[in-house]
Amino acid sequence: MKVALFERLSQGHQTSRYPAVLPALPDRLRGRPTVDAAKCPPQCRVCVDACGVQAIALDPMTERPNPRVDLGKCLFCGDCEEACPTAALRFGPEHRLATSRREHLTVQQGHEYALAEQLGAELMRLYGRSLKLRVVSAGGCNGCEVDVNVLGTIGWDLGRFGISYAASPRHADGMLVCGPVTRNMELAVRKTWQAIPDPKICIAVGACAIAGGPFAGHPEQLGGAAAVVPVDLFVPGCPPHPLTILDGLLRLLGKVRG
Amino acid sequence: MSDRWCVTRNGVAVALRDVPDLSLDVMSADVVAAVSAGARLGCWSGDGEGRIVAVLVDDAAGELRVARARVGDRYPSLTPSCPQAHLFERELAEQFGPVAVGHPWFKPVRSHARWTPGPDAWGRAADMPIVPGVVETFRVEGEDVHEVAVGPVHAGVIEPGHFRFQCHGEQVFHLEIQLGYQHRGIERAAVGGPHPQTLHQMEAAAGDTTVGHTWAHCLVLEALADVAPPPVAQDLRATMLELERLANHVGDLGALAGDVGFQPTASFNGRLRGDFLNLTAALCGSRLGRGMLRPGGVRFGADEARRRDMTHRLHAARRDVTGSVELLFHTPSVAARFERVGIVRPEEATAAGLVGVARRACGTAVDARHDHPVGAWLQTRVDPAICGEGDVQSRAWVRWLEICDSLELVDRLLARPLDGELRVPMPSLRPDHLAIGLIEGWRGPVLHLGLTGPDGRLTRYKVVDPSFHNWMGLALALRDEQISDFPLCNKSFNLSYCGYDL
Numbered sequence A: 001m002k003v004a005l006f007e008r009l010s011q012g013h014q015t016s017r018y019p020a021v022l023p024a025l026p027d028r029l030r031g032r033p034t035v036d037a038a039k040c041p042p043q044c045r046v047c048v049d050a051c052g053v054q055a056i057a058l059d060p061m062t063e064r065p066n067p068r069v070d071l072g073k074c075l076f077c078g079d080c081e082e083a084c085p086t087a088a089l090r091f092g093p094e095h096r097l098a099t100s101r102r103e104h105l106t107v108q109q110g111h112e113y114a115l116a117e118q119l120g121a122e123l124m125r126l127y128g129r130s131l132k133l134r135v136v137s138a139g140g141c142n143g144c145e146v147d148v149n150v151l152g153t154i155g156w157d158l159g160r161f162g163i164s165y166a167a168s169p170r171h172a173d174g175m176l177v178c179g180p181v182t183r184n185m186e187l188a189v190r191k192t193w194q195a196i197p198d199p200k201i202c203i204a205v206g207a208c209a210i211a212g213g214p215f216a217g218h219p220e221q222l223g224g225a226a227a228v229v230p231v232d233l234f235v236p237g238c239p240p241h242p243l244t245i246l247d248g249l250l251r252l253l254g255k256v257r258g
Numbered sequence B: 001m002s003d004r005w006c007v008t009r010n011g012v013a014v015a016l017r018d019v020p021d022l023s024l025d026v027m028s029a030d031v032v033a034a035v036s037a038g039a040r041l042g043c044w045s046g047d048g049e050g051r052i053v054a055v056l057v058d059d060a061a062g063e064l065r066v067a068r069a070r071v072g073d074r075y076p077s078l079t080p081s082c083p084q085a086h087l088f089e090r091e092l093a094e095q096f097g098p099v100a101v102g103h104p105w106f107k108p109v110r111s112h113a114r115w116t117p118g119p120d121a122w123g124r125a126a127d128m129p130i131v132p133g134v135v136e137t138f139r140v141e142g143e144d145v146h147e148v149a150v151g152p153v154h155a156g157v158i159e160p161g162h163f164r165f166q167c168h169g170e171q172v173f174h175l176e177i178q179l180g181y182q183h184r185g186i187e188r189a190a191v192g193g194p195h196p197q198t199l200h201q202m203e204a205a206a207g208d209t210t211v212g213h214t215w216a217h218c219l220v221l222e223a224l225a226d227v228a229p230p231p232v233a234q235d236l237r238a239t240m241l242e243l244e245r246l247a248n249h250v251g252d253l254g255a256l257a258g259d260v261g262f263q264p265t266a267s268f269n270g271r272l273r274g275d276f277l278n279l280t281a282a283l284c285g286s287r288l289g290r291g292m293l294r295p296g297g298v299r300f301g302a303d304e305a306r307r308r309d310m311t312h313r314l315h316a317a318r319r320d321v322t323g324s325v326e327l328l329f330h331t332p333s334v335a336a337r338f339e340r341v342g343i344v345r346p347e348e349a350t351a352a353g354l355v356g357v358a359r360r361a362c363g364t365a366v367d368a369r370h371d372h373p374v375g376a377w378l379q380t381r382v383d384p385a386i387c388g389e390g391d392v393q394s395r396a397w398v399r400w401l402e403i404c405d406s407l408e409l410v411d412r413l414l415a416r417p418l419d420g421e422l423r424v425p426m427p428s429l430r431p432d433h434l435a436i437g438l439i440e441g442w443r444g445p446v447l448h449l450g451l452t453g454p455d456g457r458l459t460r461y462k463v464v465d466p467s468f469h470n471w472m473g474l475a476l477a478l479r480d481e482q483i484s485d486f487p488l489c490n491k492s493f494n495l496s497y498c499g500y501d502l
Ligand code: SF4
Pocket: A139, A140, A141, A142, A143, A144, A145, A178, A179, A180, A205, A206, A207, A208, A209, A213, A214, A237, A238, A239, A240, B204, B207
C-alpha cells in the first residue's frame, strides 16, 4: 500500500526560490536577442530574409545595416541567428522581456531596452498585494496557456506573490489575454473586459496577443489584444518562458526591479 | 477494399495522375465498404478545385488509400451509412459549399464564410456576418428537462468552446459541443505555399502537439520534395515526440487527480510535467519544441555530455513519476471515481471513428508508430498500449502504460549518437503530387495531407488533429452521466480546441 505521506517526503520541496535565486535555465534558451551591428557586412539583409514573420527591419537611412528586431512580432525561433553569416545577431539567455508599451519591444544596437514599469500609485494600493486575473484564451495555439498555467503549479507557486487566476470576470482585477483575438473571440473578449470591475488592467502574453504571432495578417484575427482593449503589459515570446511571464507580472507589482 | 484506389504509405508521395478520379457514387460506396471492413476514414475534404479527396487509413495493412471525385452543389450524404464522415461533410460544406443531402445534423463547424465564391451551404448571404456559436442546437423537450450552456470562456486557463447539456436533474441526456472560436485560418493560408510563415503556423496548429504537427508537416514536404532526413534527425524527432507525450500524459494524470480531489498526484505531476518540458528545452531551447524540426531534418543535435545530462534527469523524473502515479492508482477513492465513469463502448468508438488514446482505451490496438512507421519507428518497434473498459480509468491507464513505454524509448534513444549530420537541403516540391504524413502524437494520429499544382506550390493543405475525430467521443461518454462528472470526463479526453479549429 502506497502512503501519500512517504511519497510526499520523497518528492521533497520543489518550489523555485525565485526571485531570491534565479532558477537554472536551459543553455539553448532563446531569450532577448542582441545585435552587434559592427559585424554586419555592408548590404547584408540575410536576417531580414530569414525571418518568417517579418520581425526584423533595416533602417533605410543608415549606411551599414543595423537590424532592428521587433520582439512583439518575434517568435524566438532562431532562424535569423542560424542564417546570420557573422554571428552579429544572437539570442542570449536574458529572460527579462516584458514591457509596458508596445514600442518598447525593440532590440537594436544603440537602443536601450525599457523593461516594464510598476503600476501607478492608485493601482498599486489596490492590487499591489492581491491581483486576480481572468485568463482569456483567444485564438492562439494554447502554448502560452501552458506556460501561464505552469505558474500555478508547485514549481512556481504564483499564489505566494498574491497573484491568482479568477474563475469569473466579476471576481477579477484584470484580464490576461493569450492569442491574436480571432474574429470569433472578439465579442467574448469585449464582454469579459466589460464584466471586470474598474479599475482594471490588461496583460497580453505571447506574440499572438501582442501582434498576431504566426497568424499576423490573417483576416480571421485582429492582430492582438490591443485591437480590442488597452494593454498595460506586453510579454513577448512564442510562448514566453514561465519565468519571463512571472518577471513581467512581478515588475508590474513592483516586486522585482532591475 | 476496392483496387480502384491508389495505394500509398505514410510519407510516400504519389503523382496526382495516379490518383483515380472516380464517380462520387462509386467513391462513397467504396468508403462505406472499406470502413465496415475495418478501415478508418482519415480525410474527406475538398481539394479547392471542385473535387473531394478521400483518404482511407488501413491500420492492419499499414496502407493509405486515396481517391477523388467531382462534387456539385449537392450530393447524397455519406454519414447515414458511415457516421465517421459526419464532421468531414460539415467541414467540406463550410469550406467549399457542397451540401450533404440527408446528413442528420448538418451545421457549420468553425463559423467562417465559404472560402471559394459560390452559394453558401446554409443559404446565408455573402455579406451576412457570421456570429460564432449562434447555431441550432439539439434540444430535448419535456417537463423537468433543462438546458445548461457553458462557454466560450471557461473558469480556468482553458481554450474557448461552447457546450450545451440537455439534462434531467443531474443526468445528462445529451451534450452538444460547438467550437470554432480559435479559428485563425491555418489551412486557408497554406494554399500557394509553403510560405515563410507556414512552418511556424504548423508548429502552432496545437501548441501542446508542436512536435506531432511539425513532424507530420515535414513528412509531407519531404515526401513531396523526395528527400529523406538523416537517420540522426529521425532519432531526434522521435526523442522529441516521446518527450511531448511524456509531458502531456503526466500532466493529464495530474489533472485527472485534481478533478477527483486527489491533491498529492495533482501537485506532483504538475511539477513533473514541467521536468519533461524542460528536457525538451534542453534539446532545442523551447519547452514546447519550437524551432527544432525543420523540413529536411532538425536544428539541434546532442553530444555525449548533453545526452548524459538528459538521461540523468530522465531517470530522476522517472522515479518521481512512478511514485506519484502508483499512489494515484493505489488509492481506492480514486478508483471509485475513475471506474465505470464516462464509458464509450467499443462499437460506438468504431462507428464514430475515434482514434488514439481514446480508441485504445476501448480495446483497439492501433498506433501509427506501429501501424504506419516512419523514421526511427522503422527500427524501433512500439506496441500499442490498450485497456478495454472505455471509461475514465481506461483512458488514464492507457496513458500510464504509454508513459512507461516512452520513458523506456527516450532512454534508449538517448543512448544513441545524436550528433553529426542533422539536416539535408530541401529542393522544391514536385509538381502535381500528393503526400500524407501520419504521426502518432500524444492524443492520437496527426494527419497532414498536401497537394501540389503544376508550379510545385501547395494547392491544398489539410490538417486533421486527432481531436477532430474525438470530440464526438466526449459527447458519447457524457450520455446518461451526471453533469458534475463533465470536468472529469473532459479531462480524460483532454482534446484540443485550436487543433480542431485551425
Ligand atoms: S504566441 Fe506562440 S505559443 Fe503563444 S499562443 Fe501564439 S502561437 Fe501559441
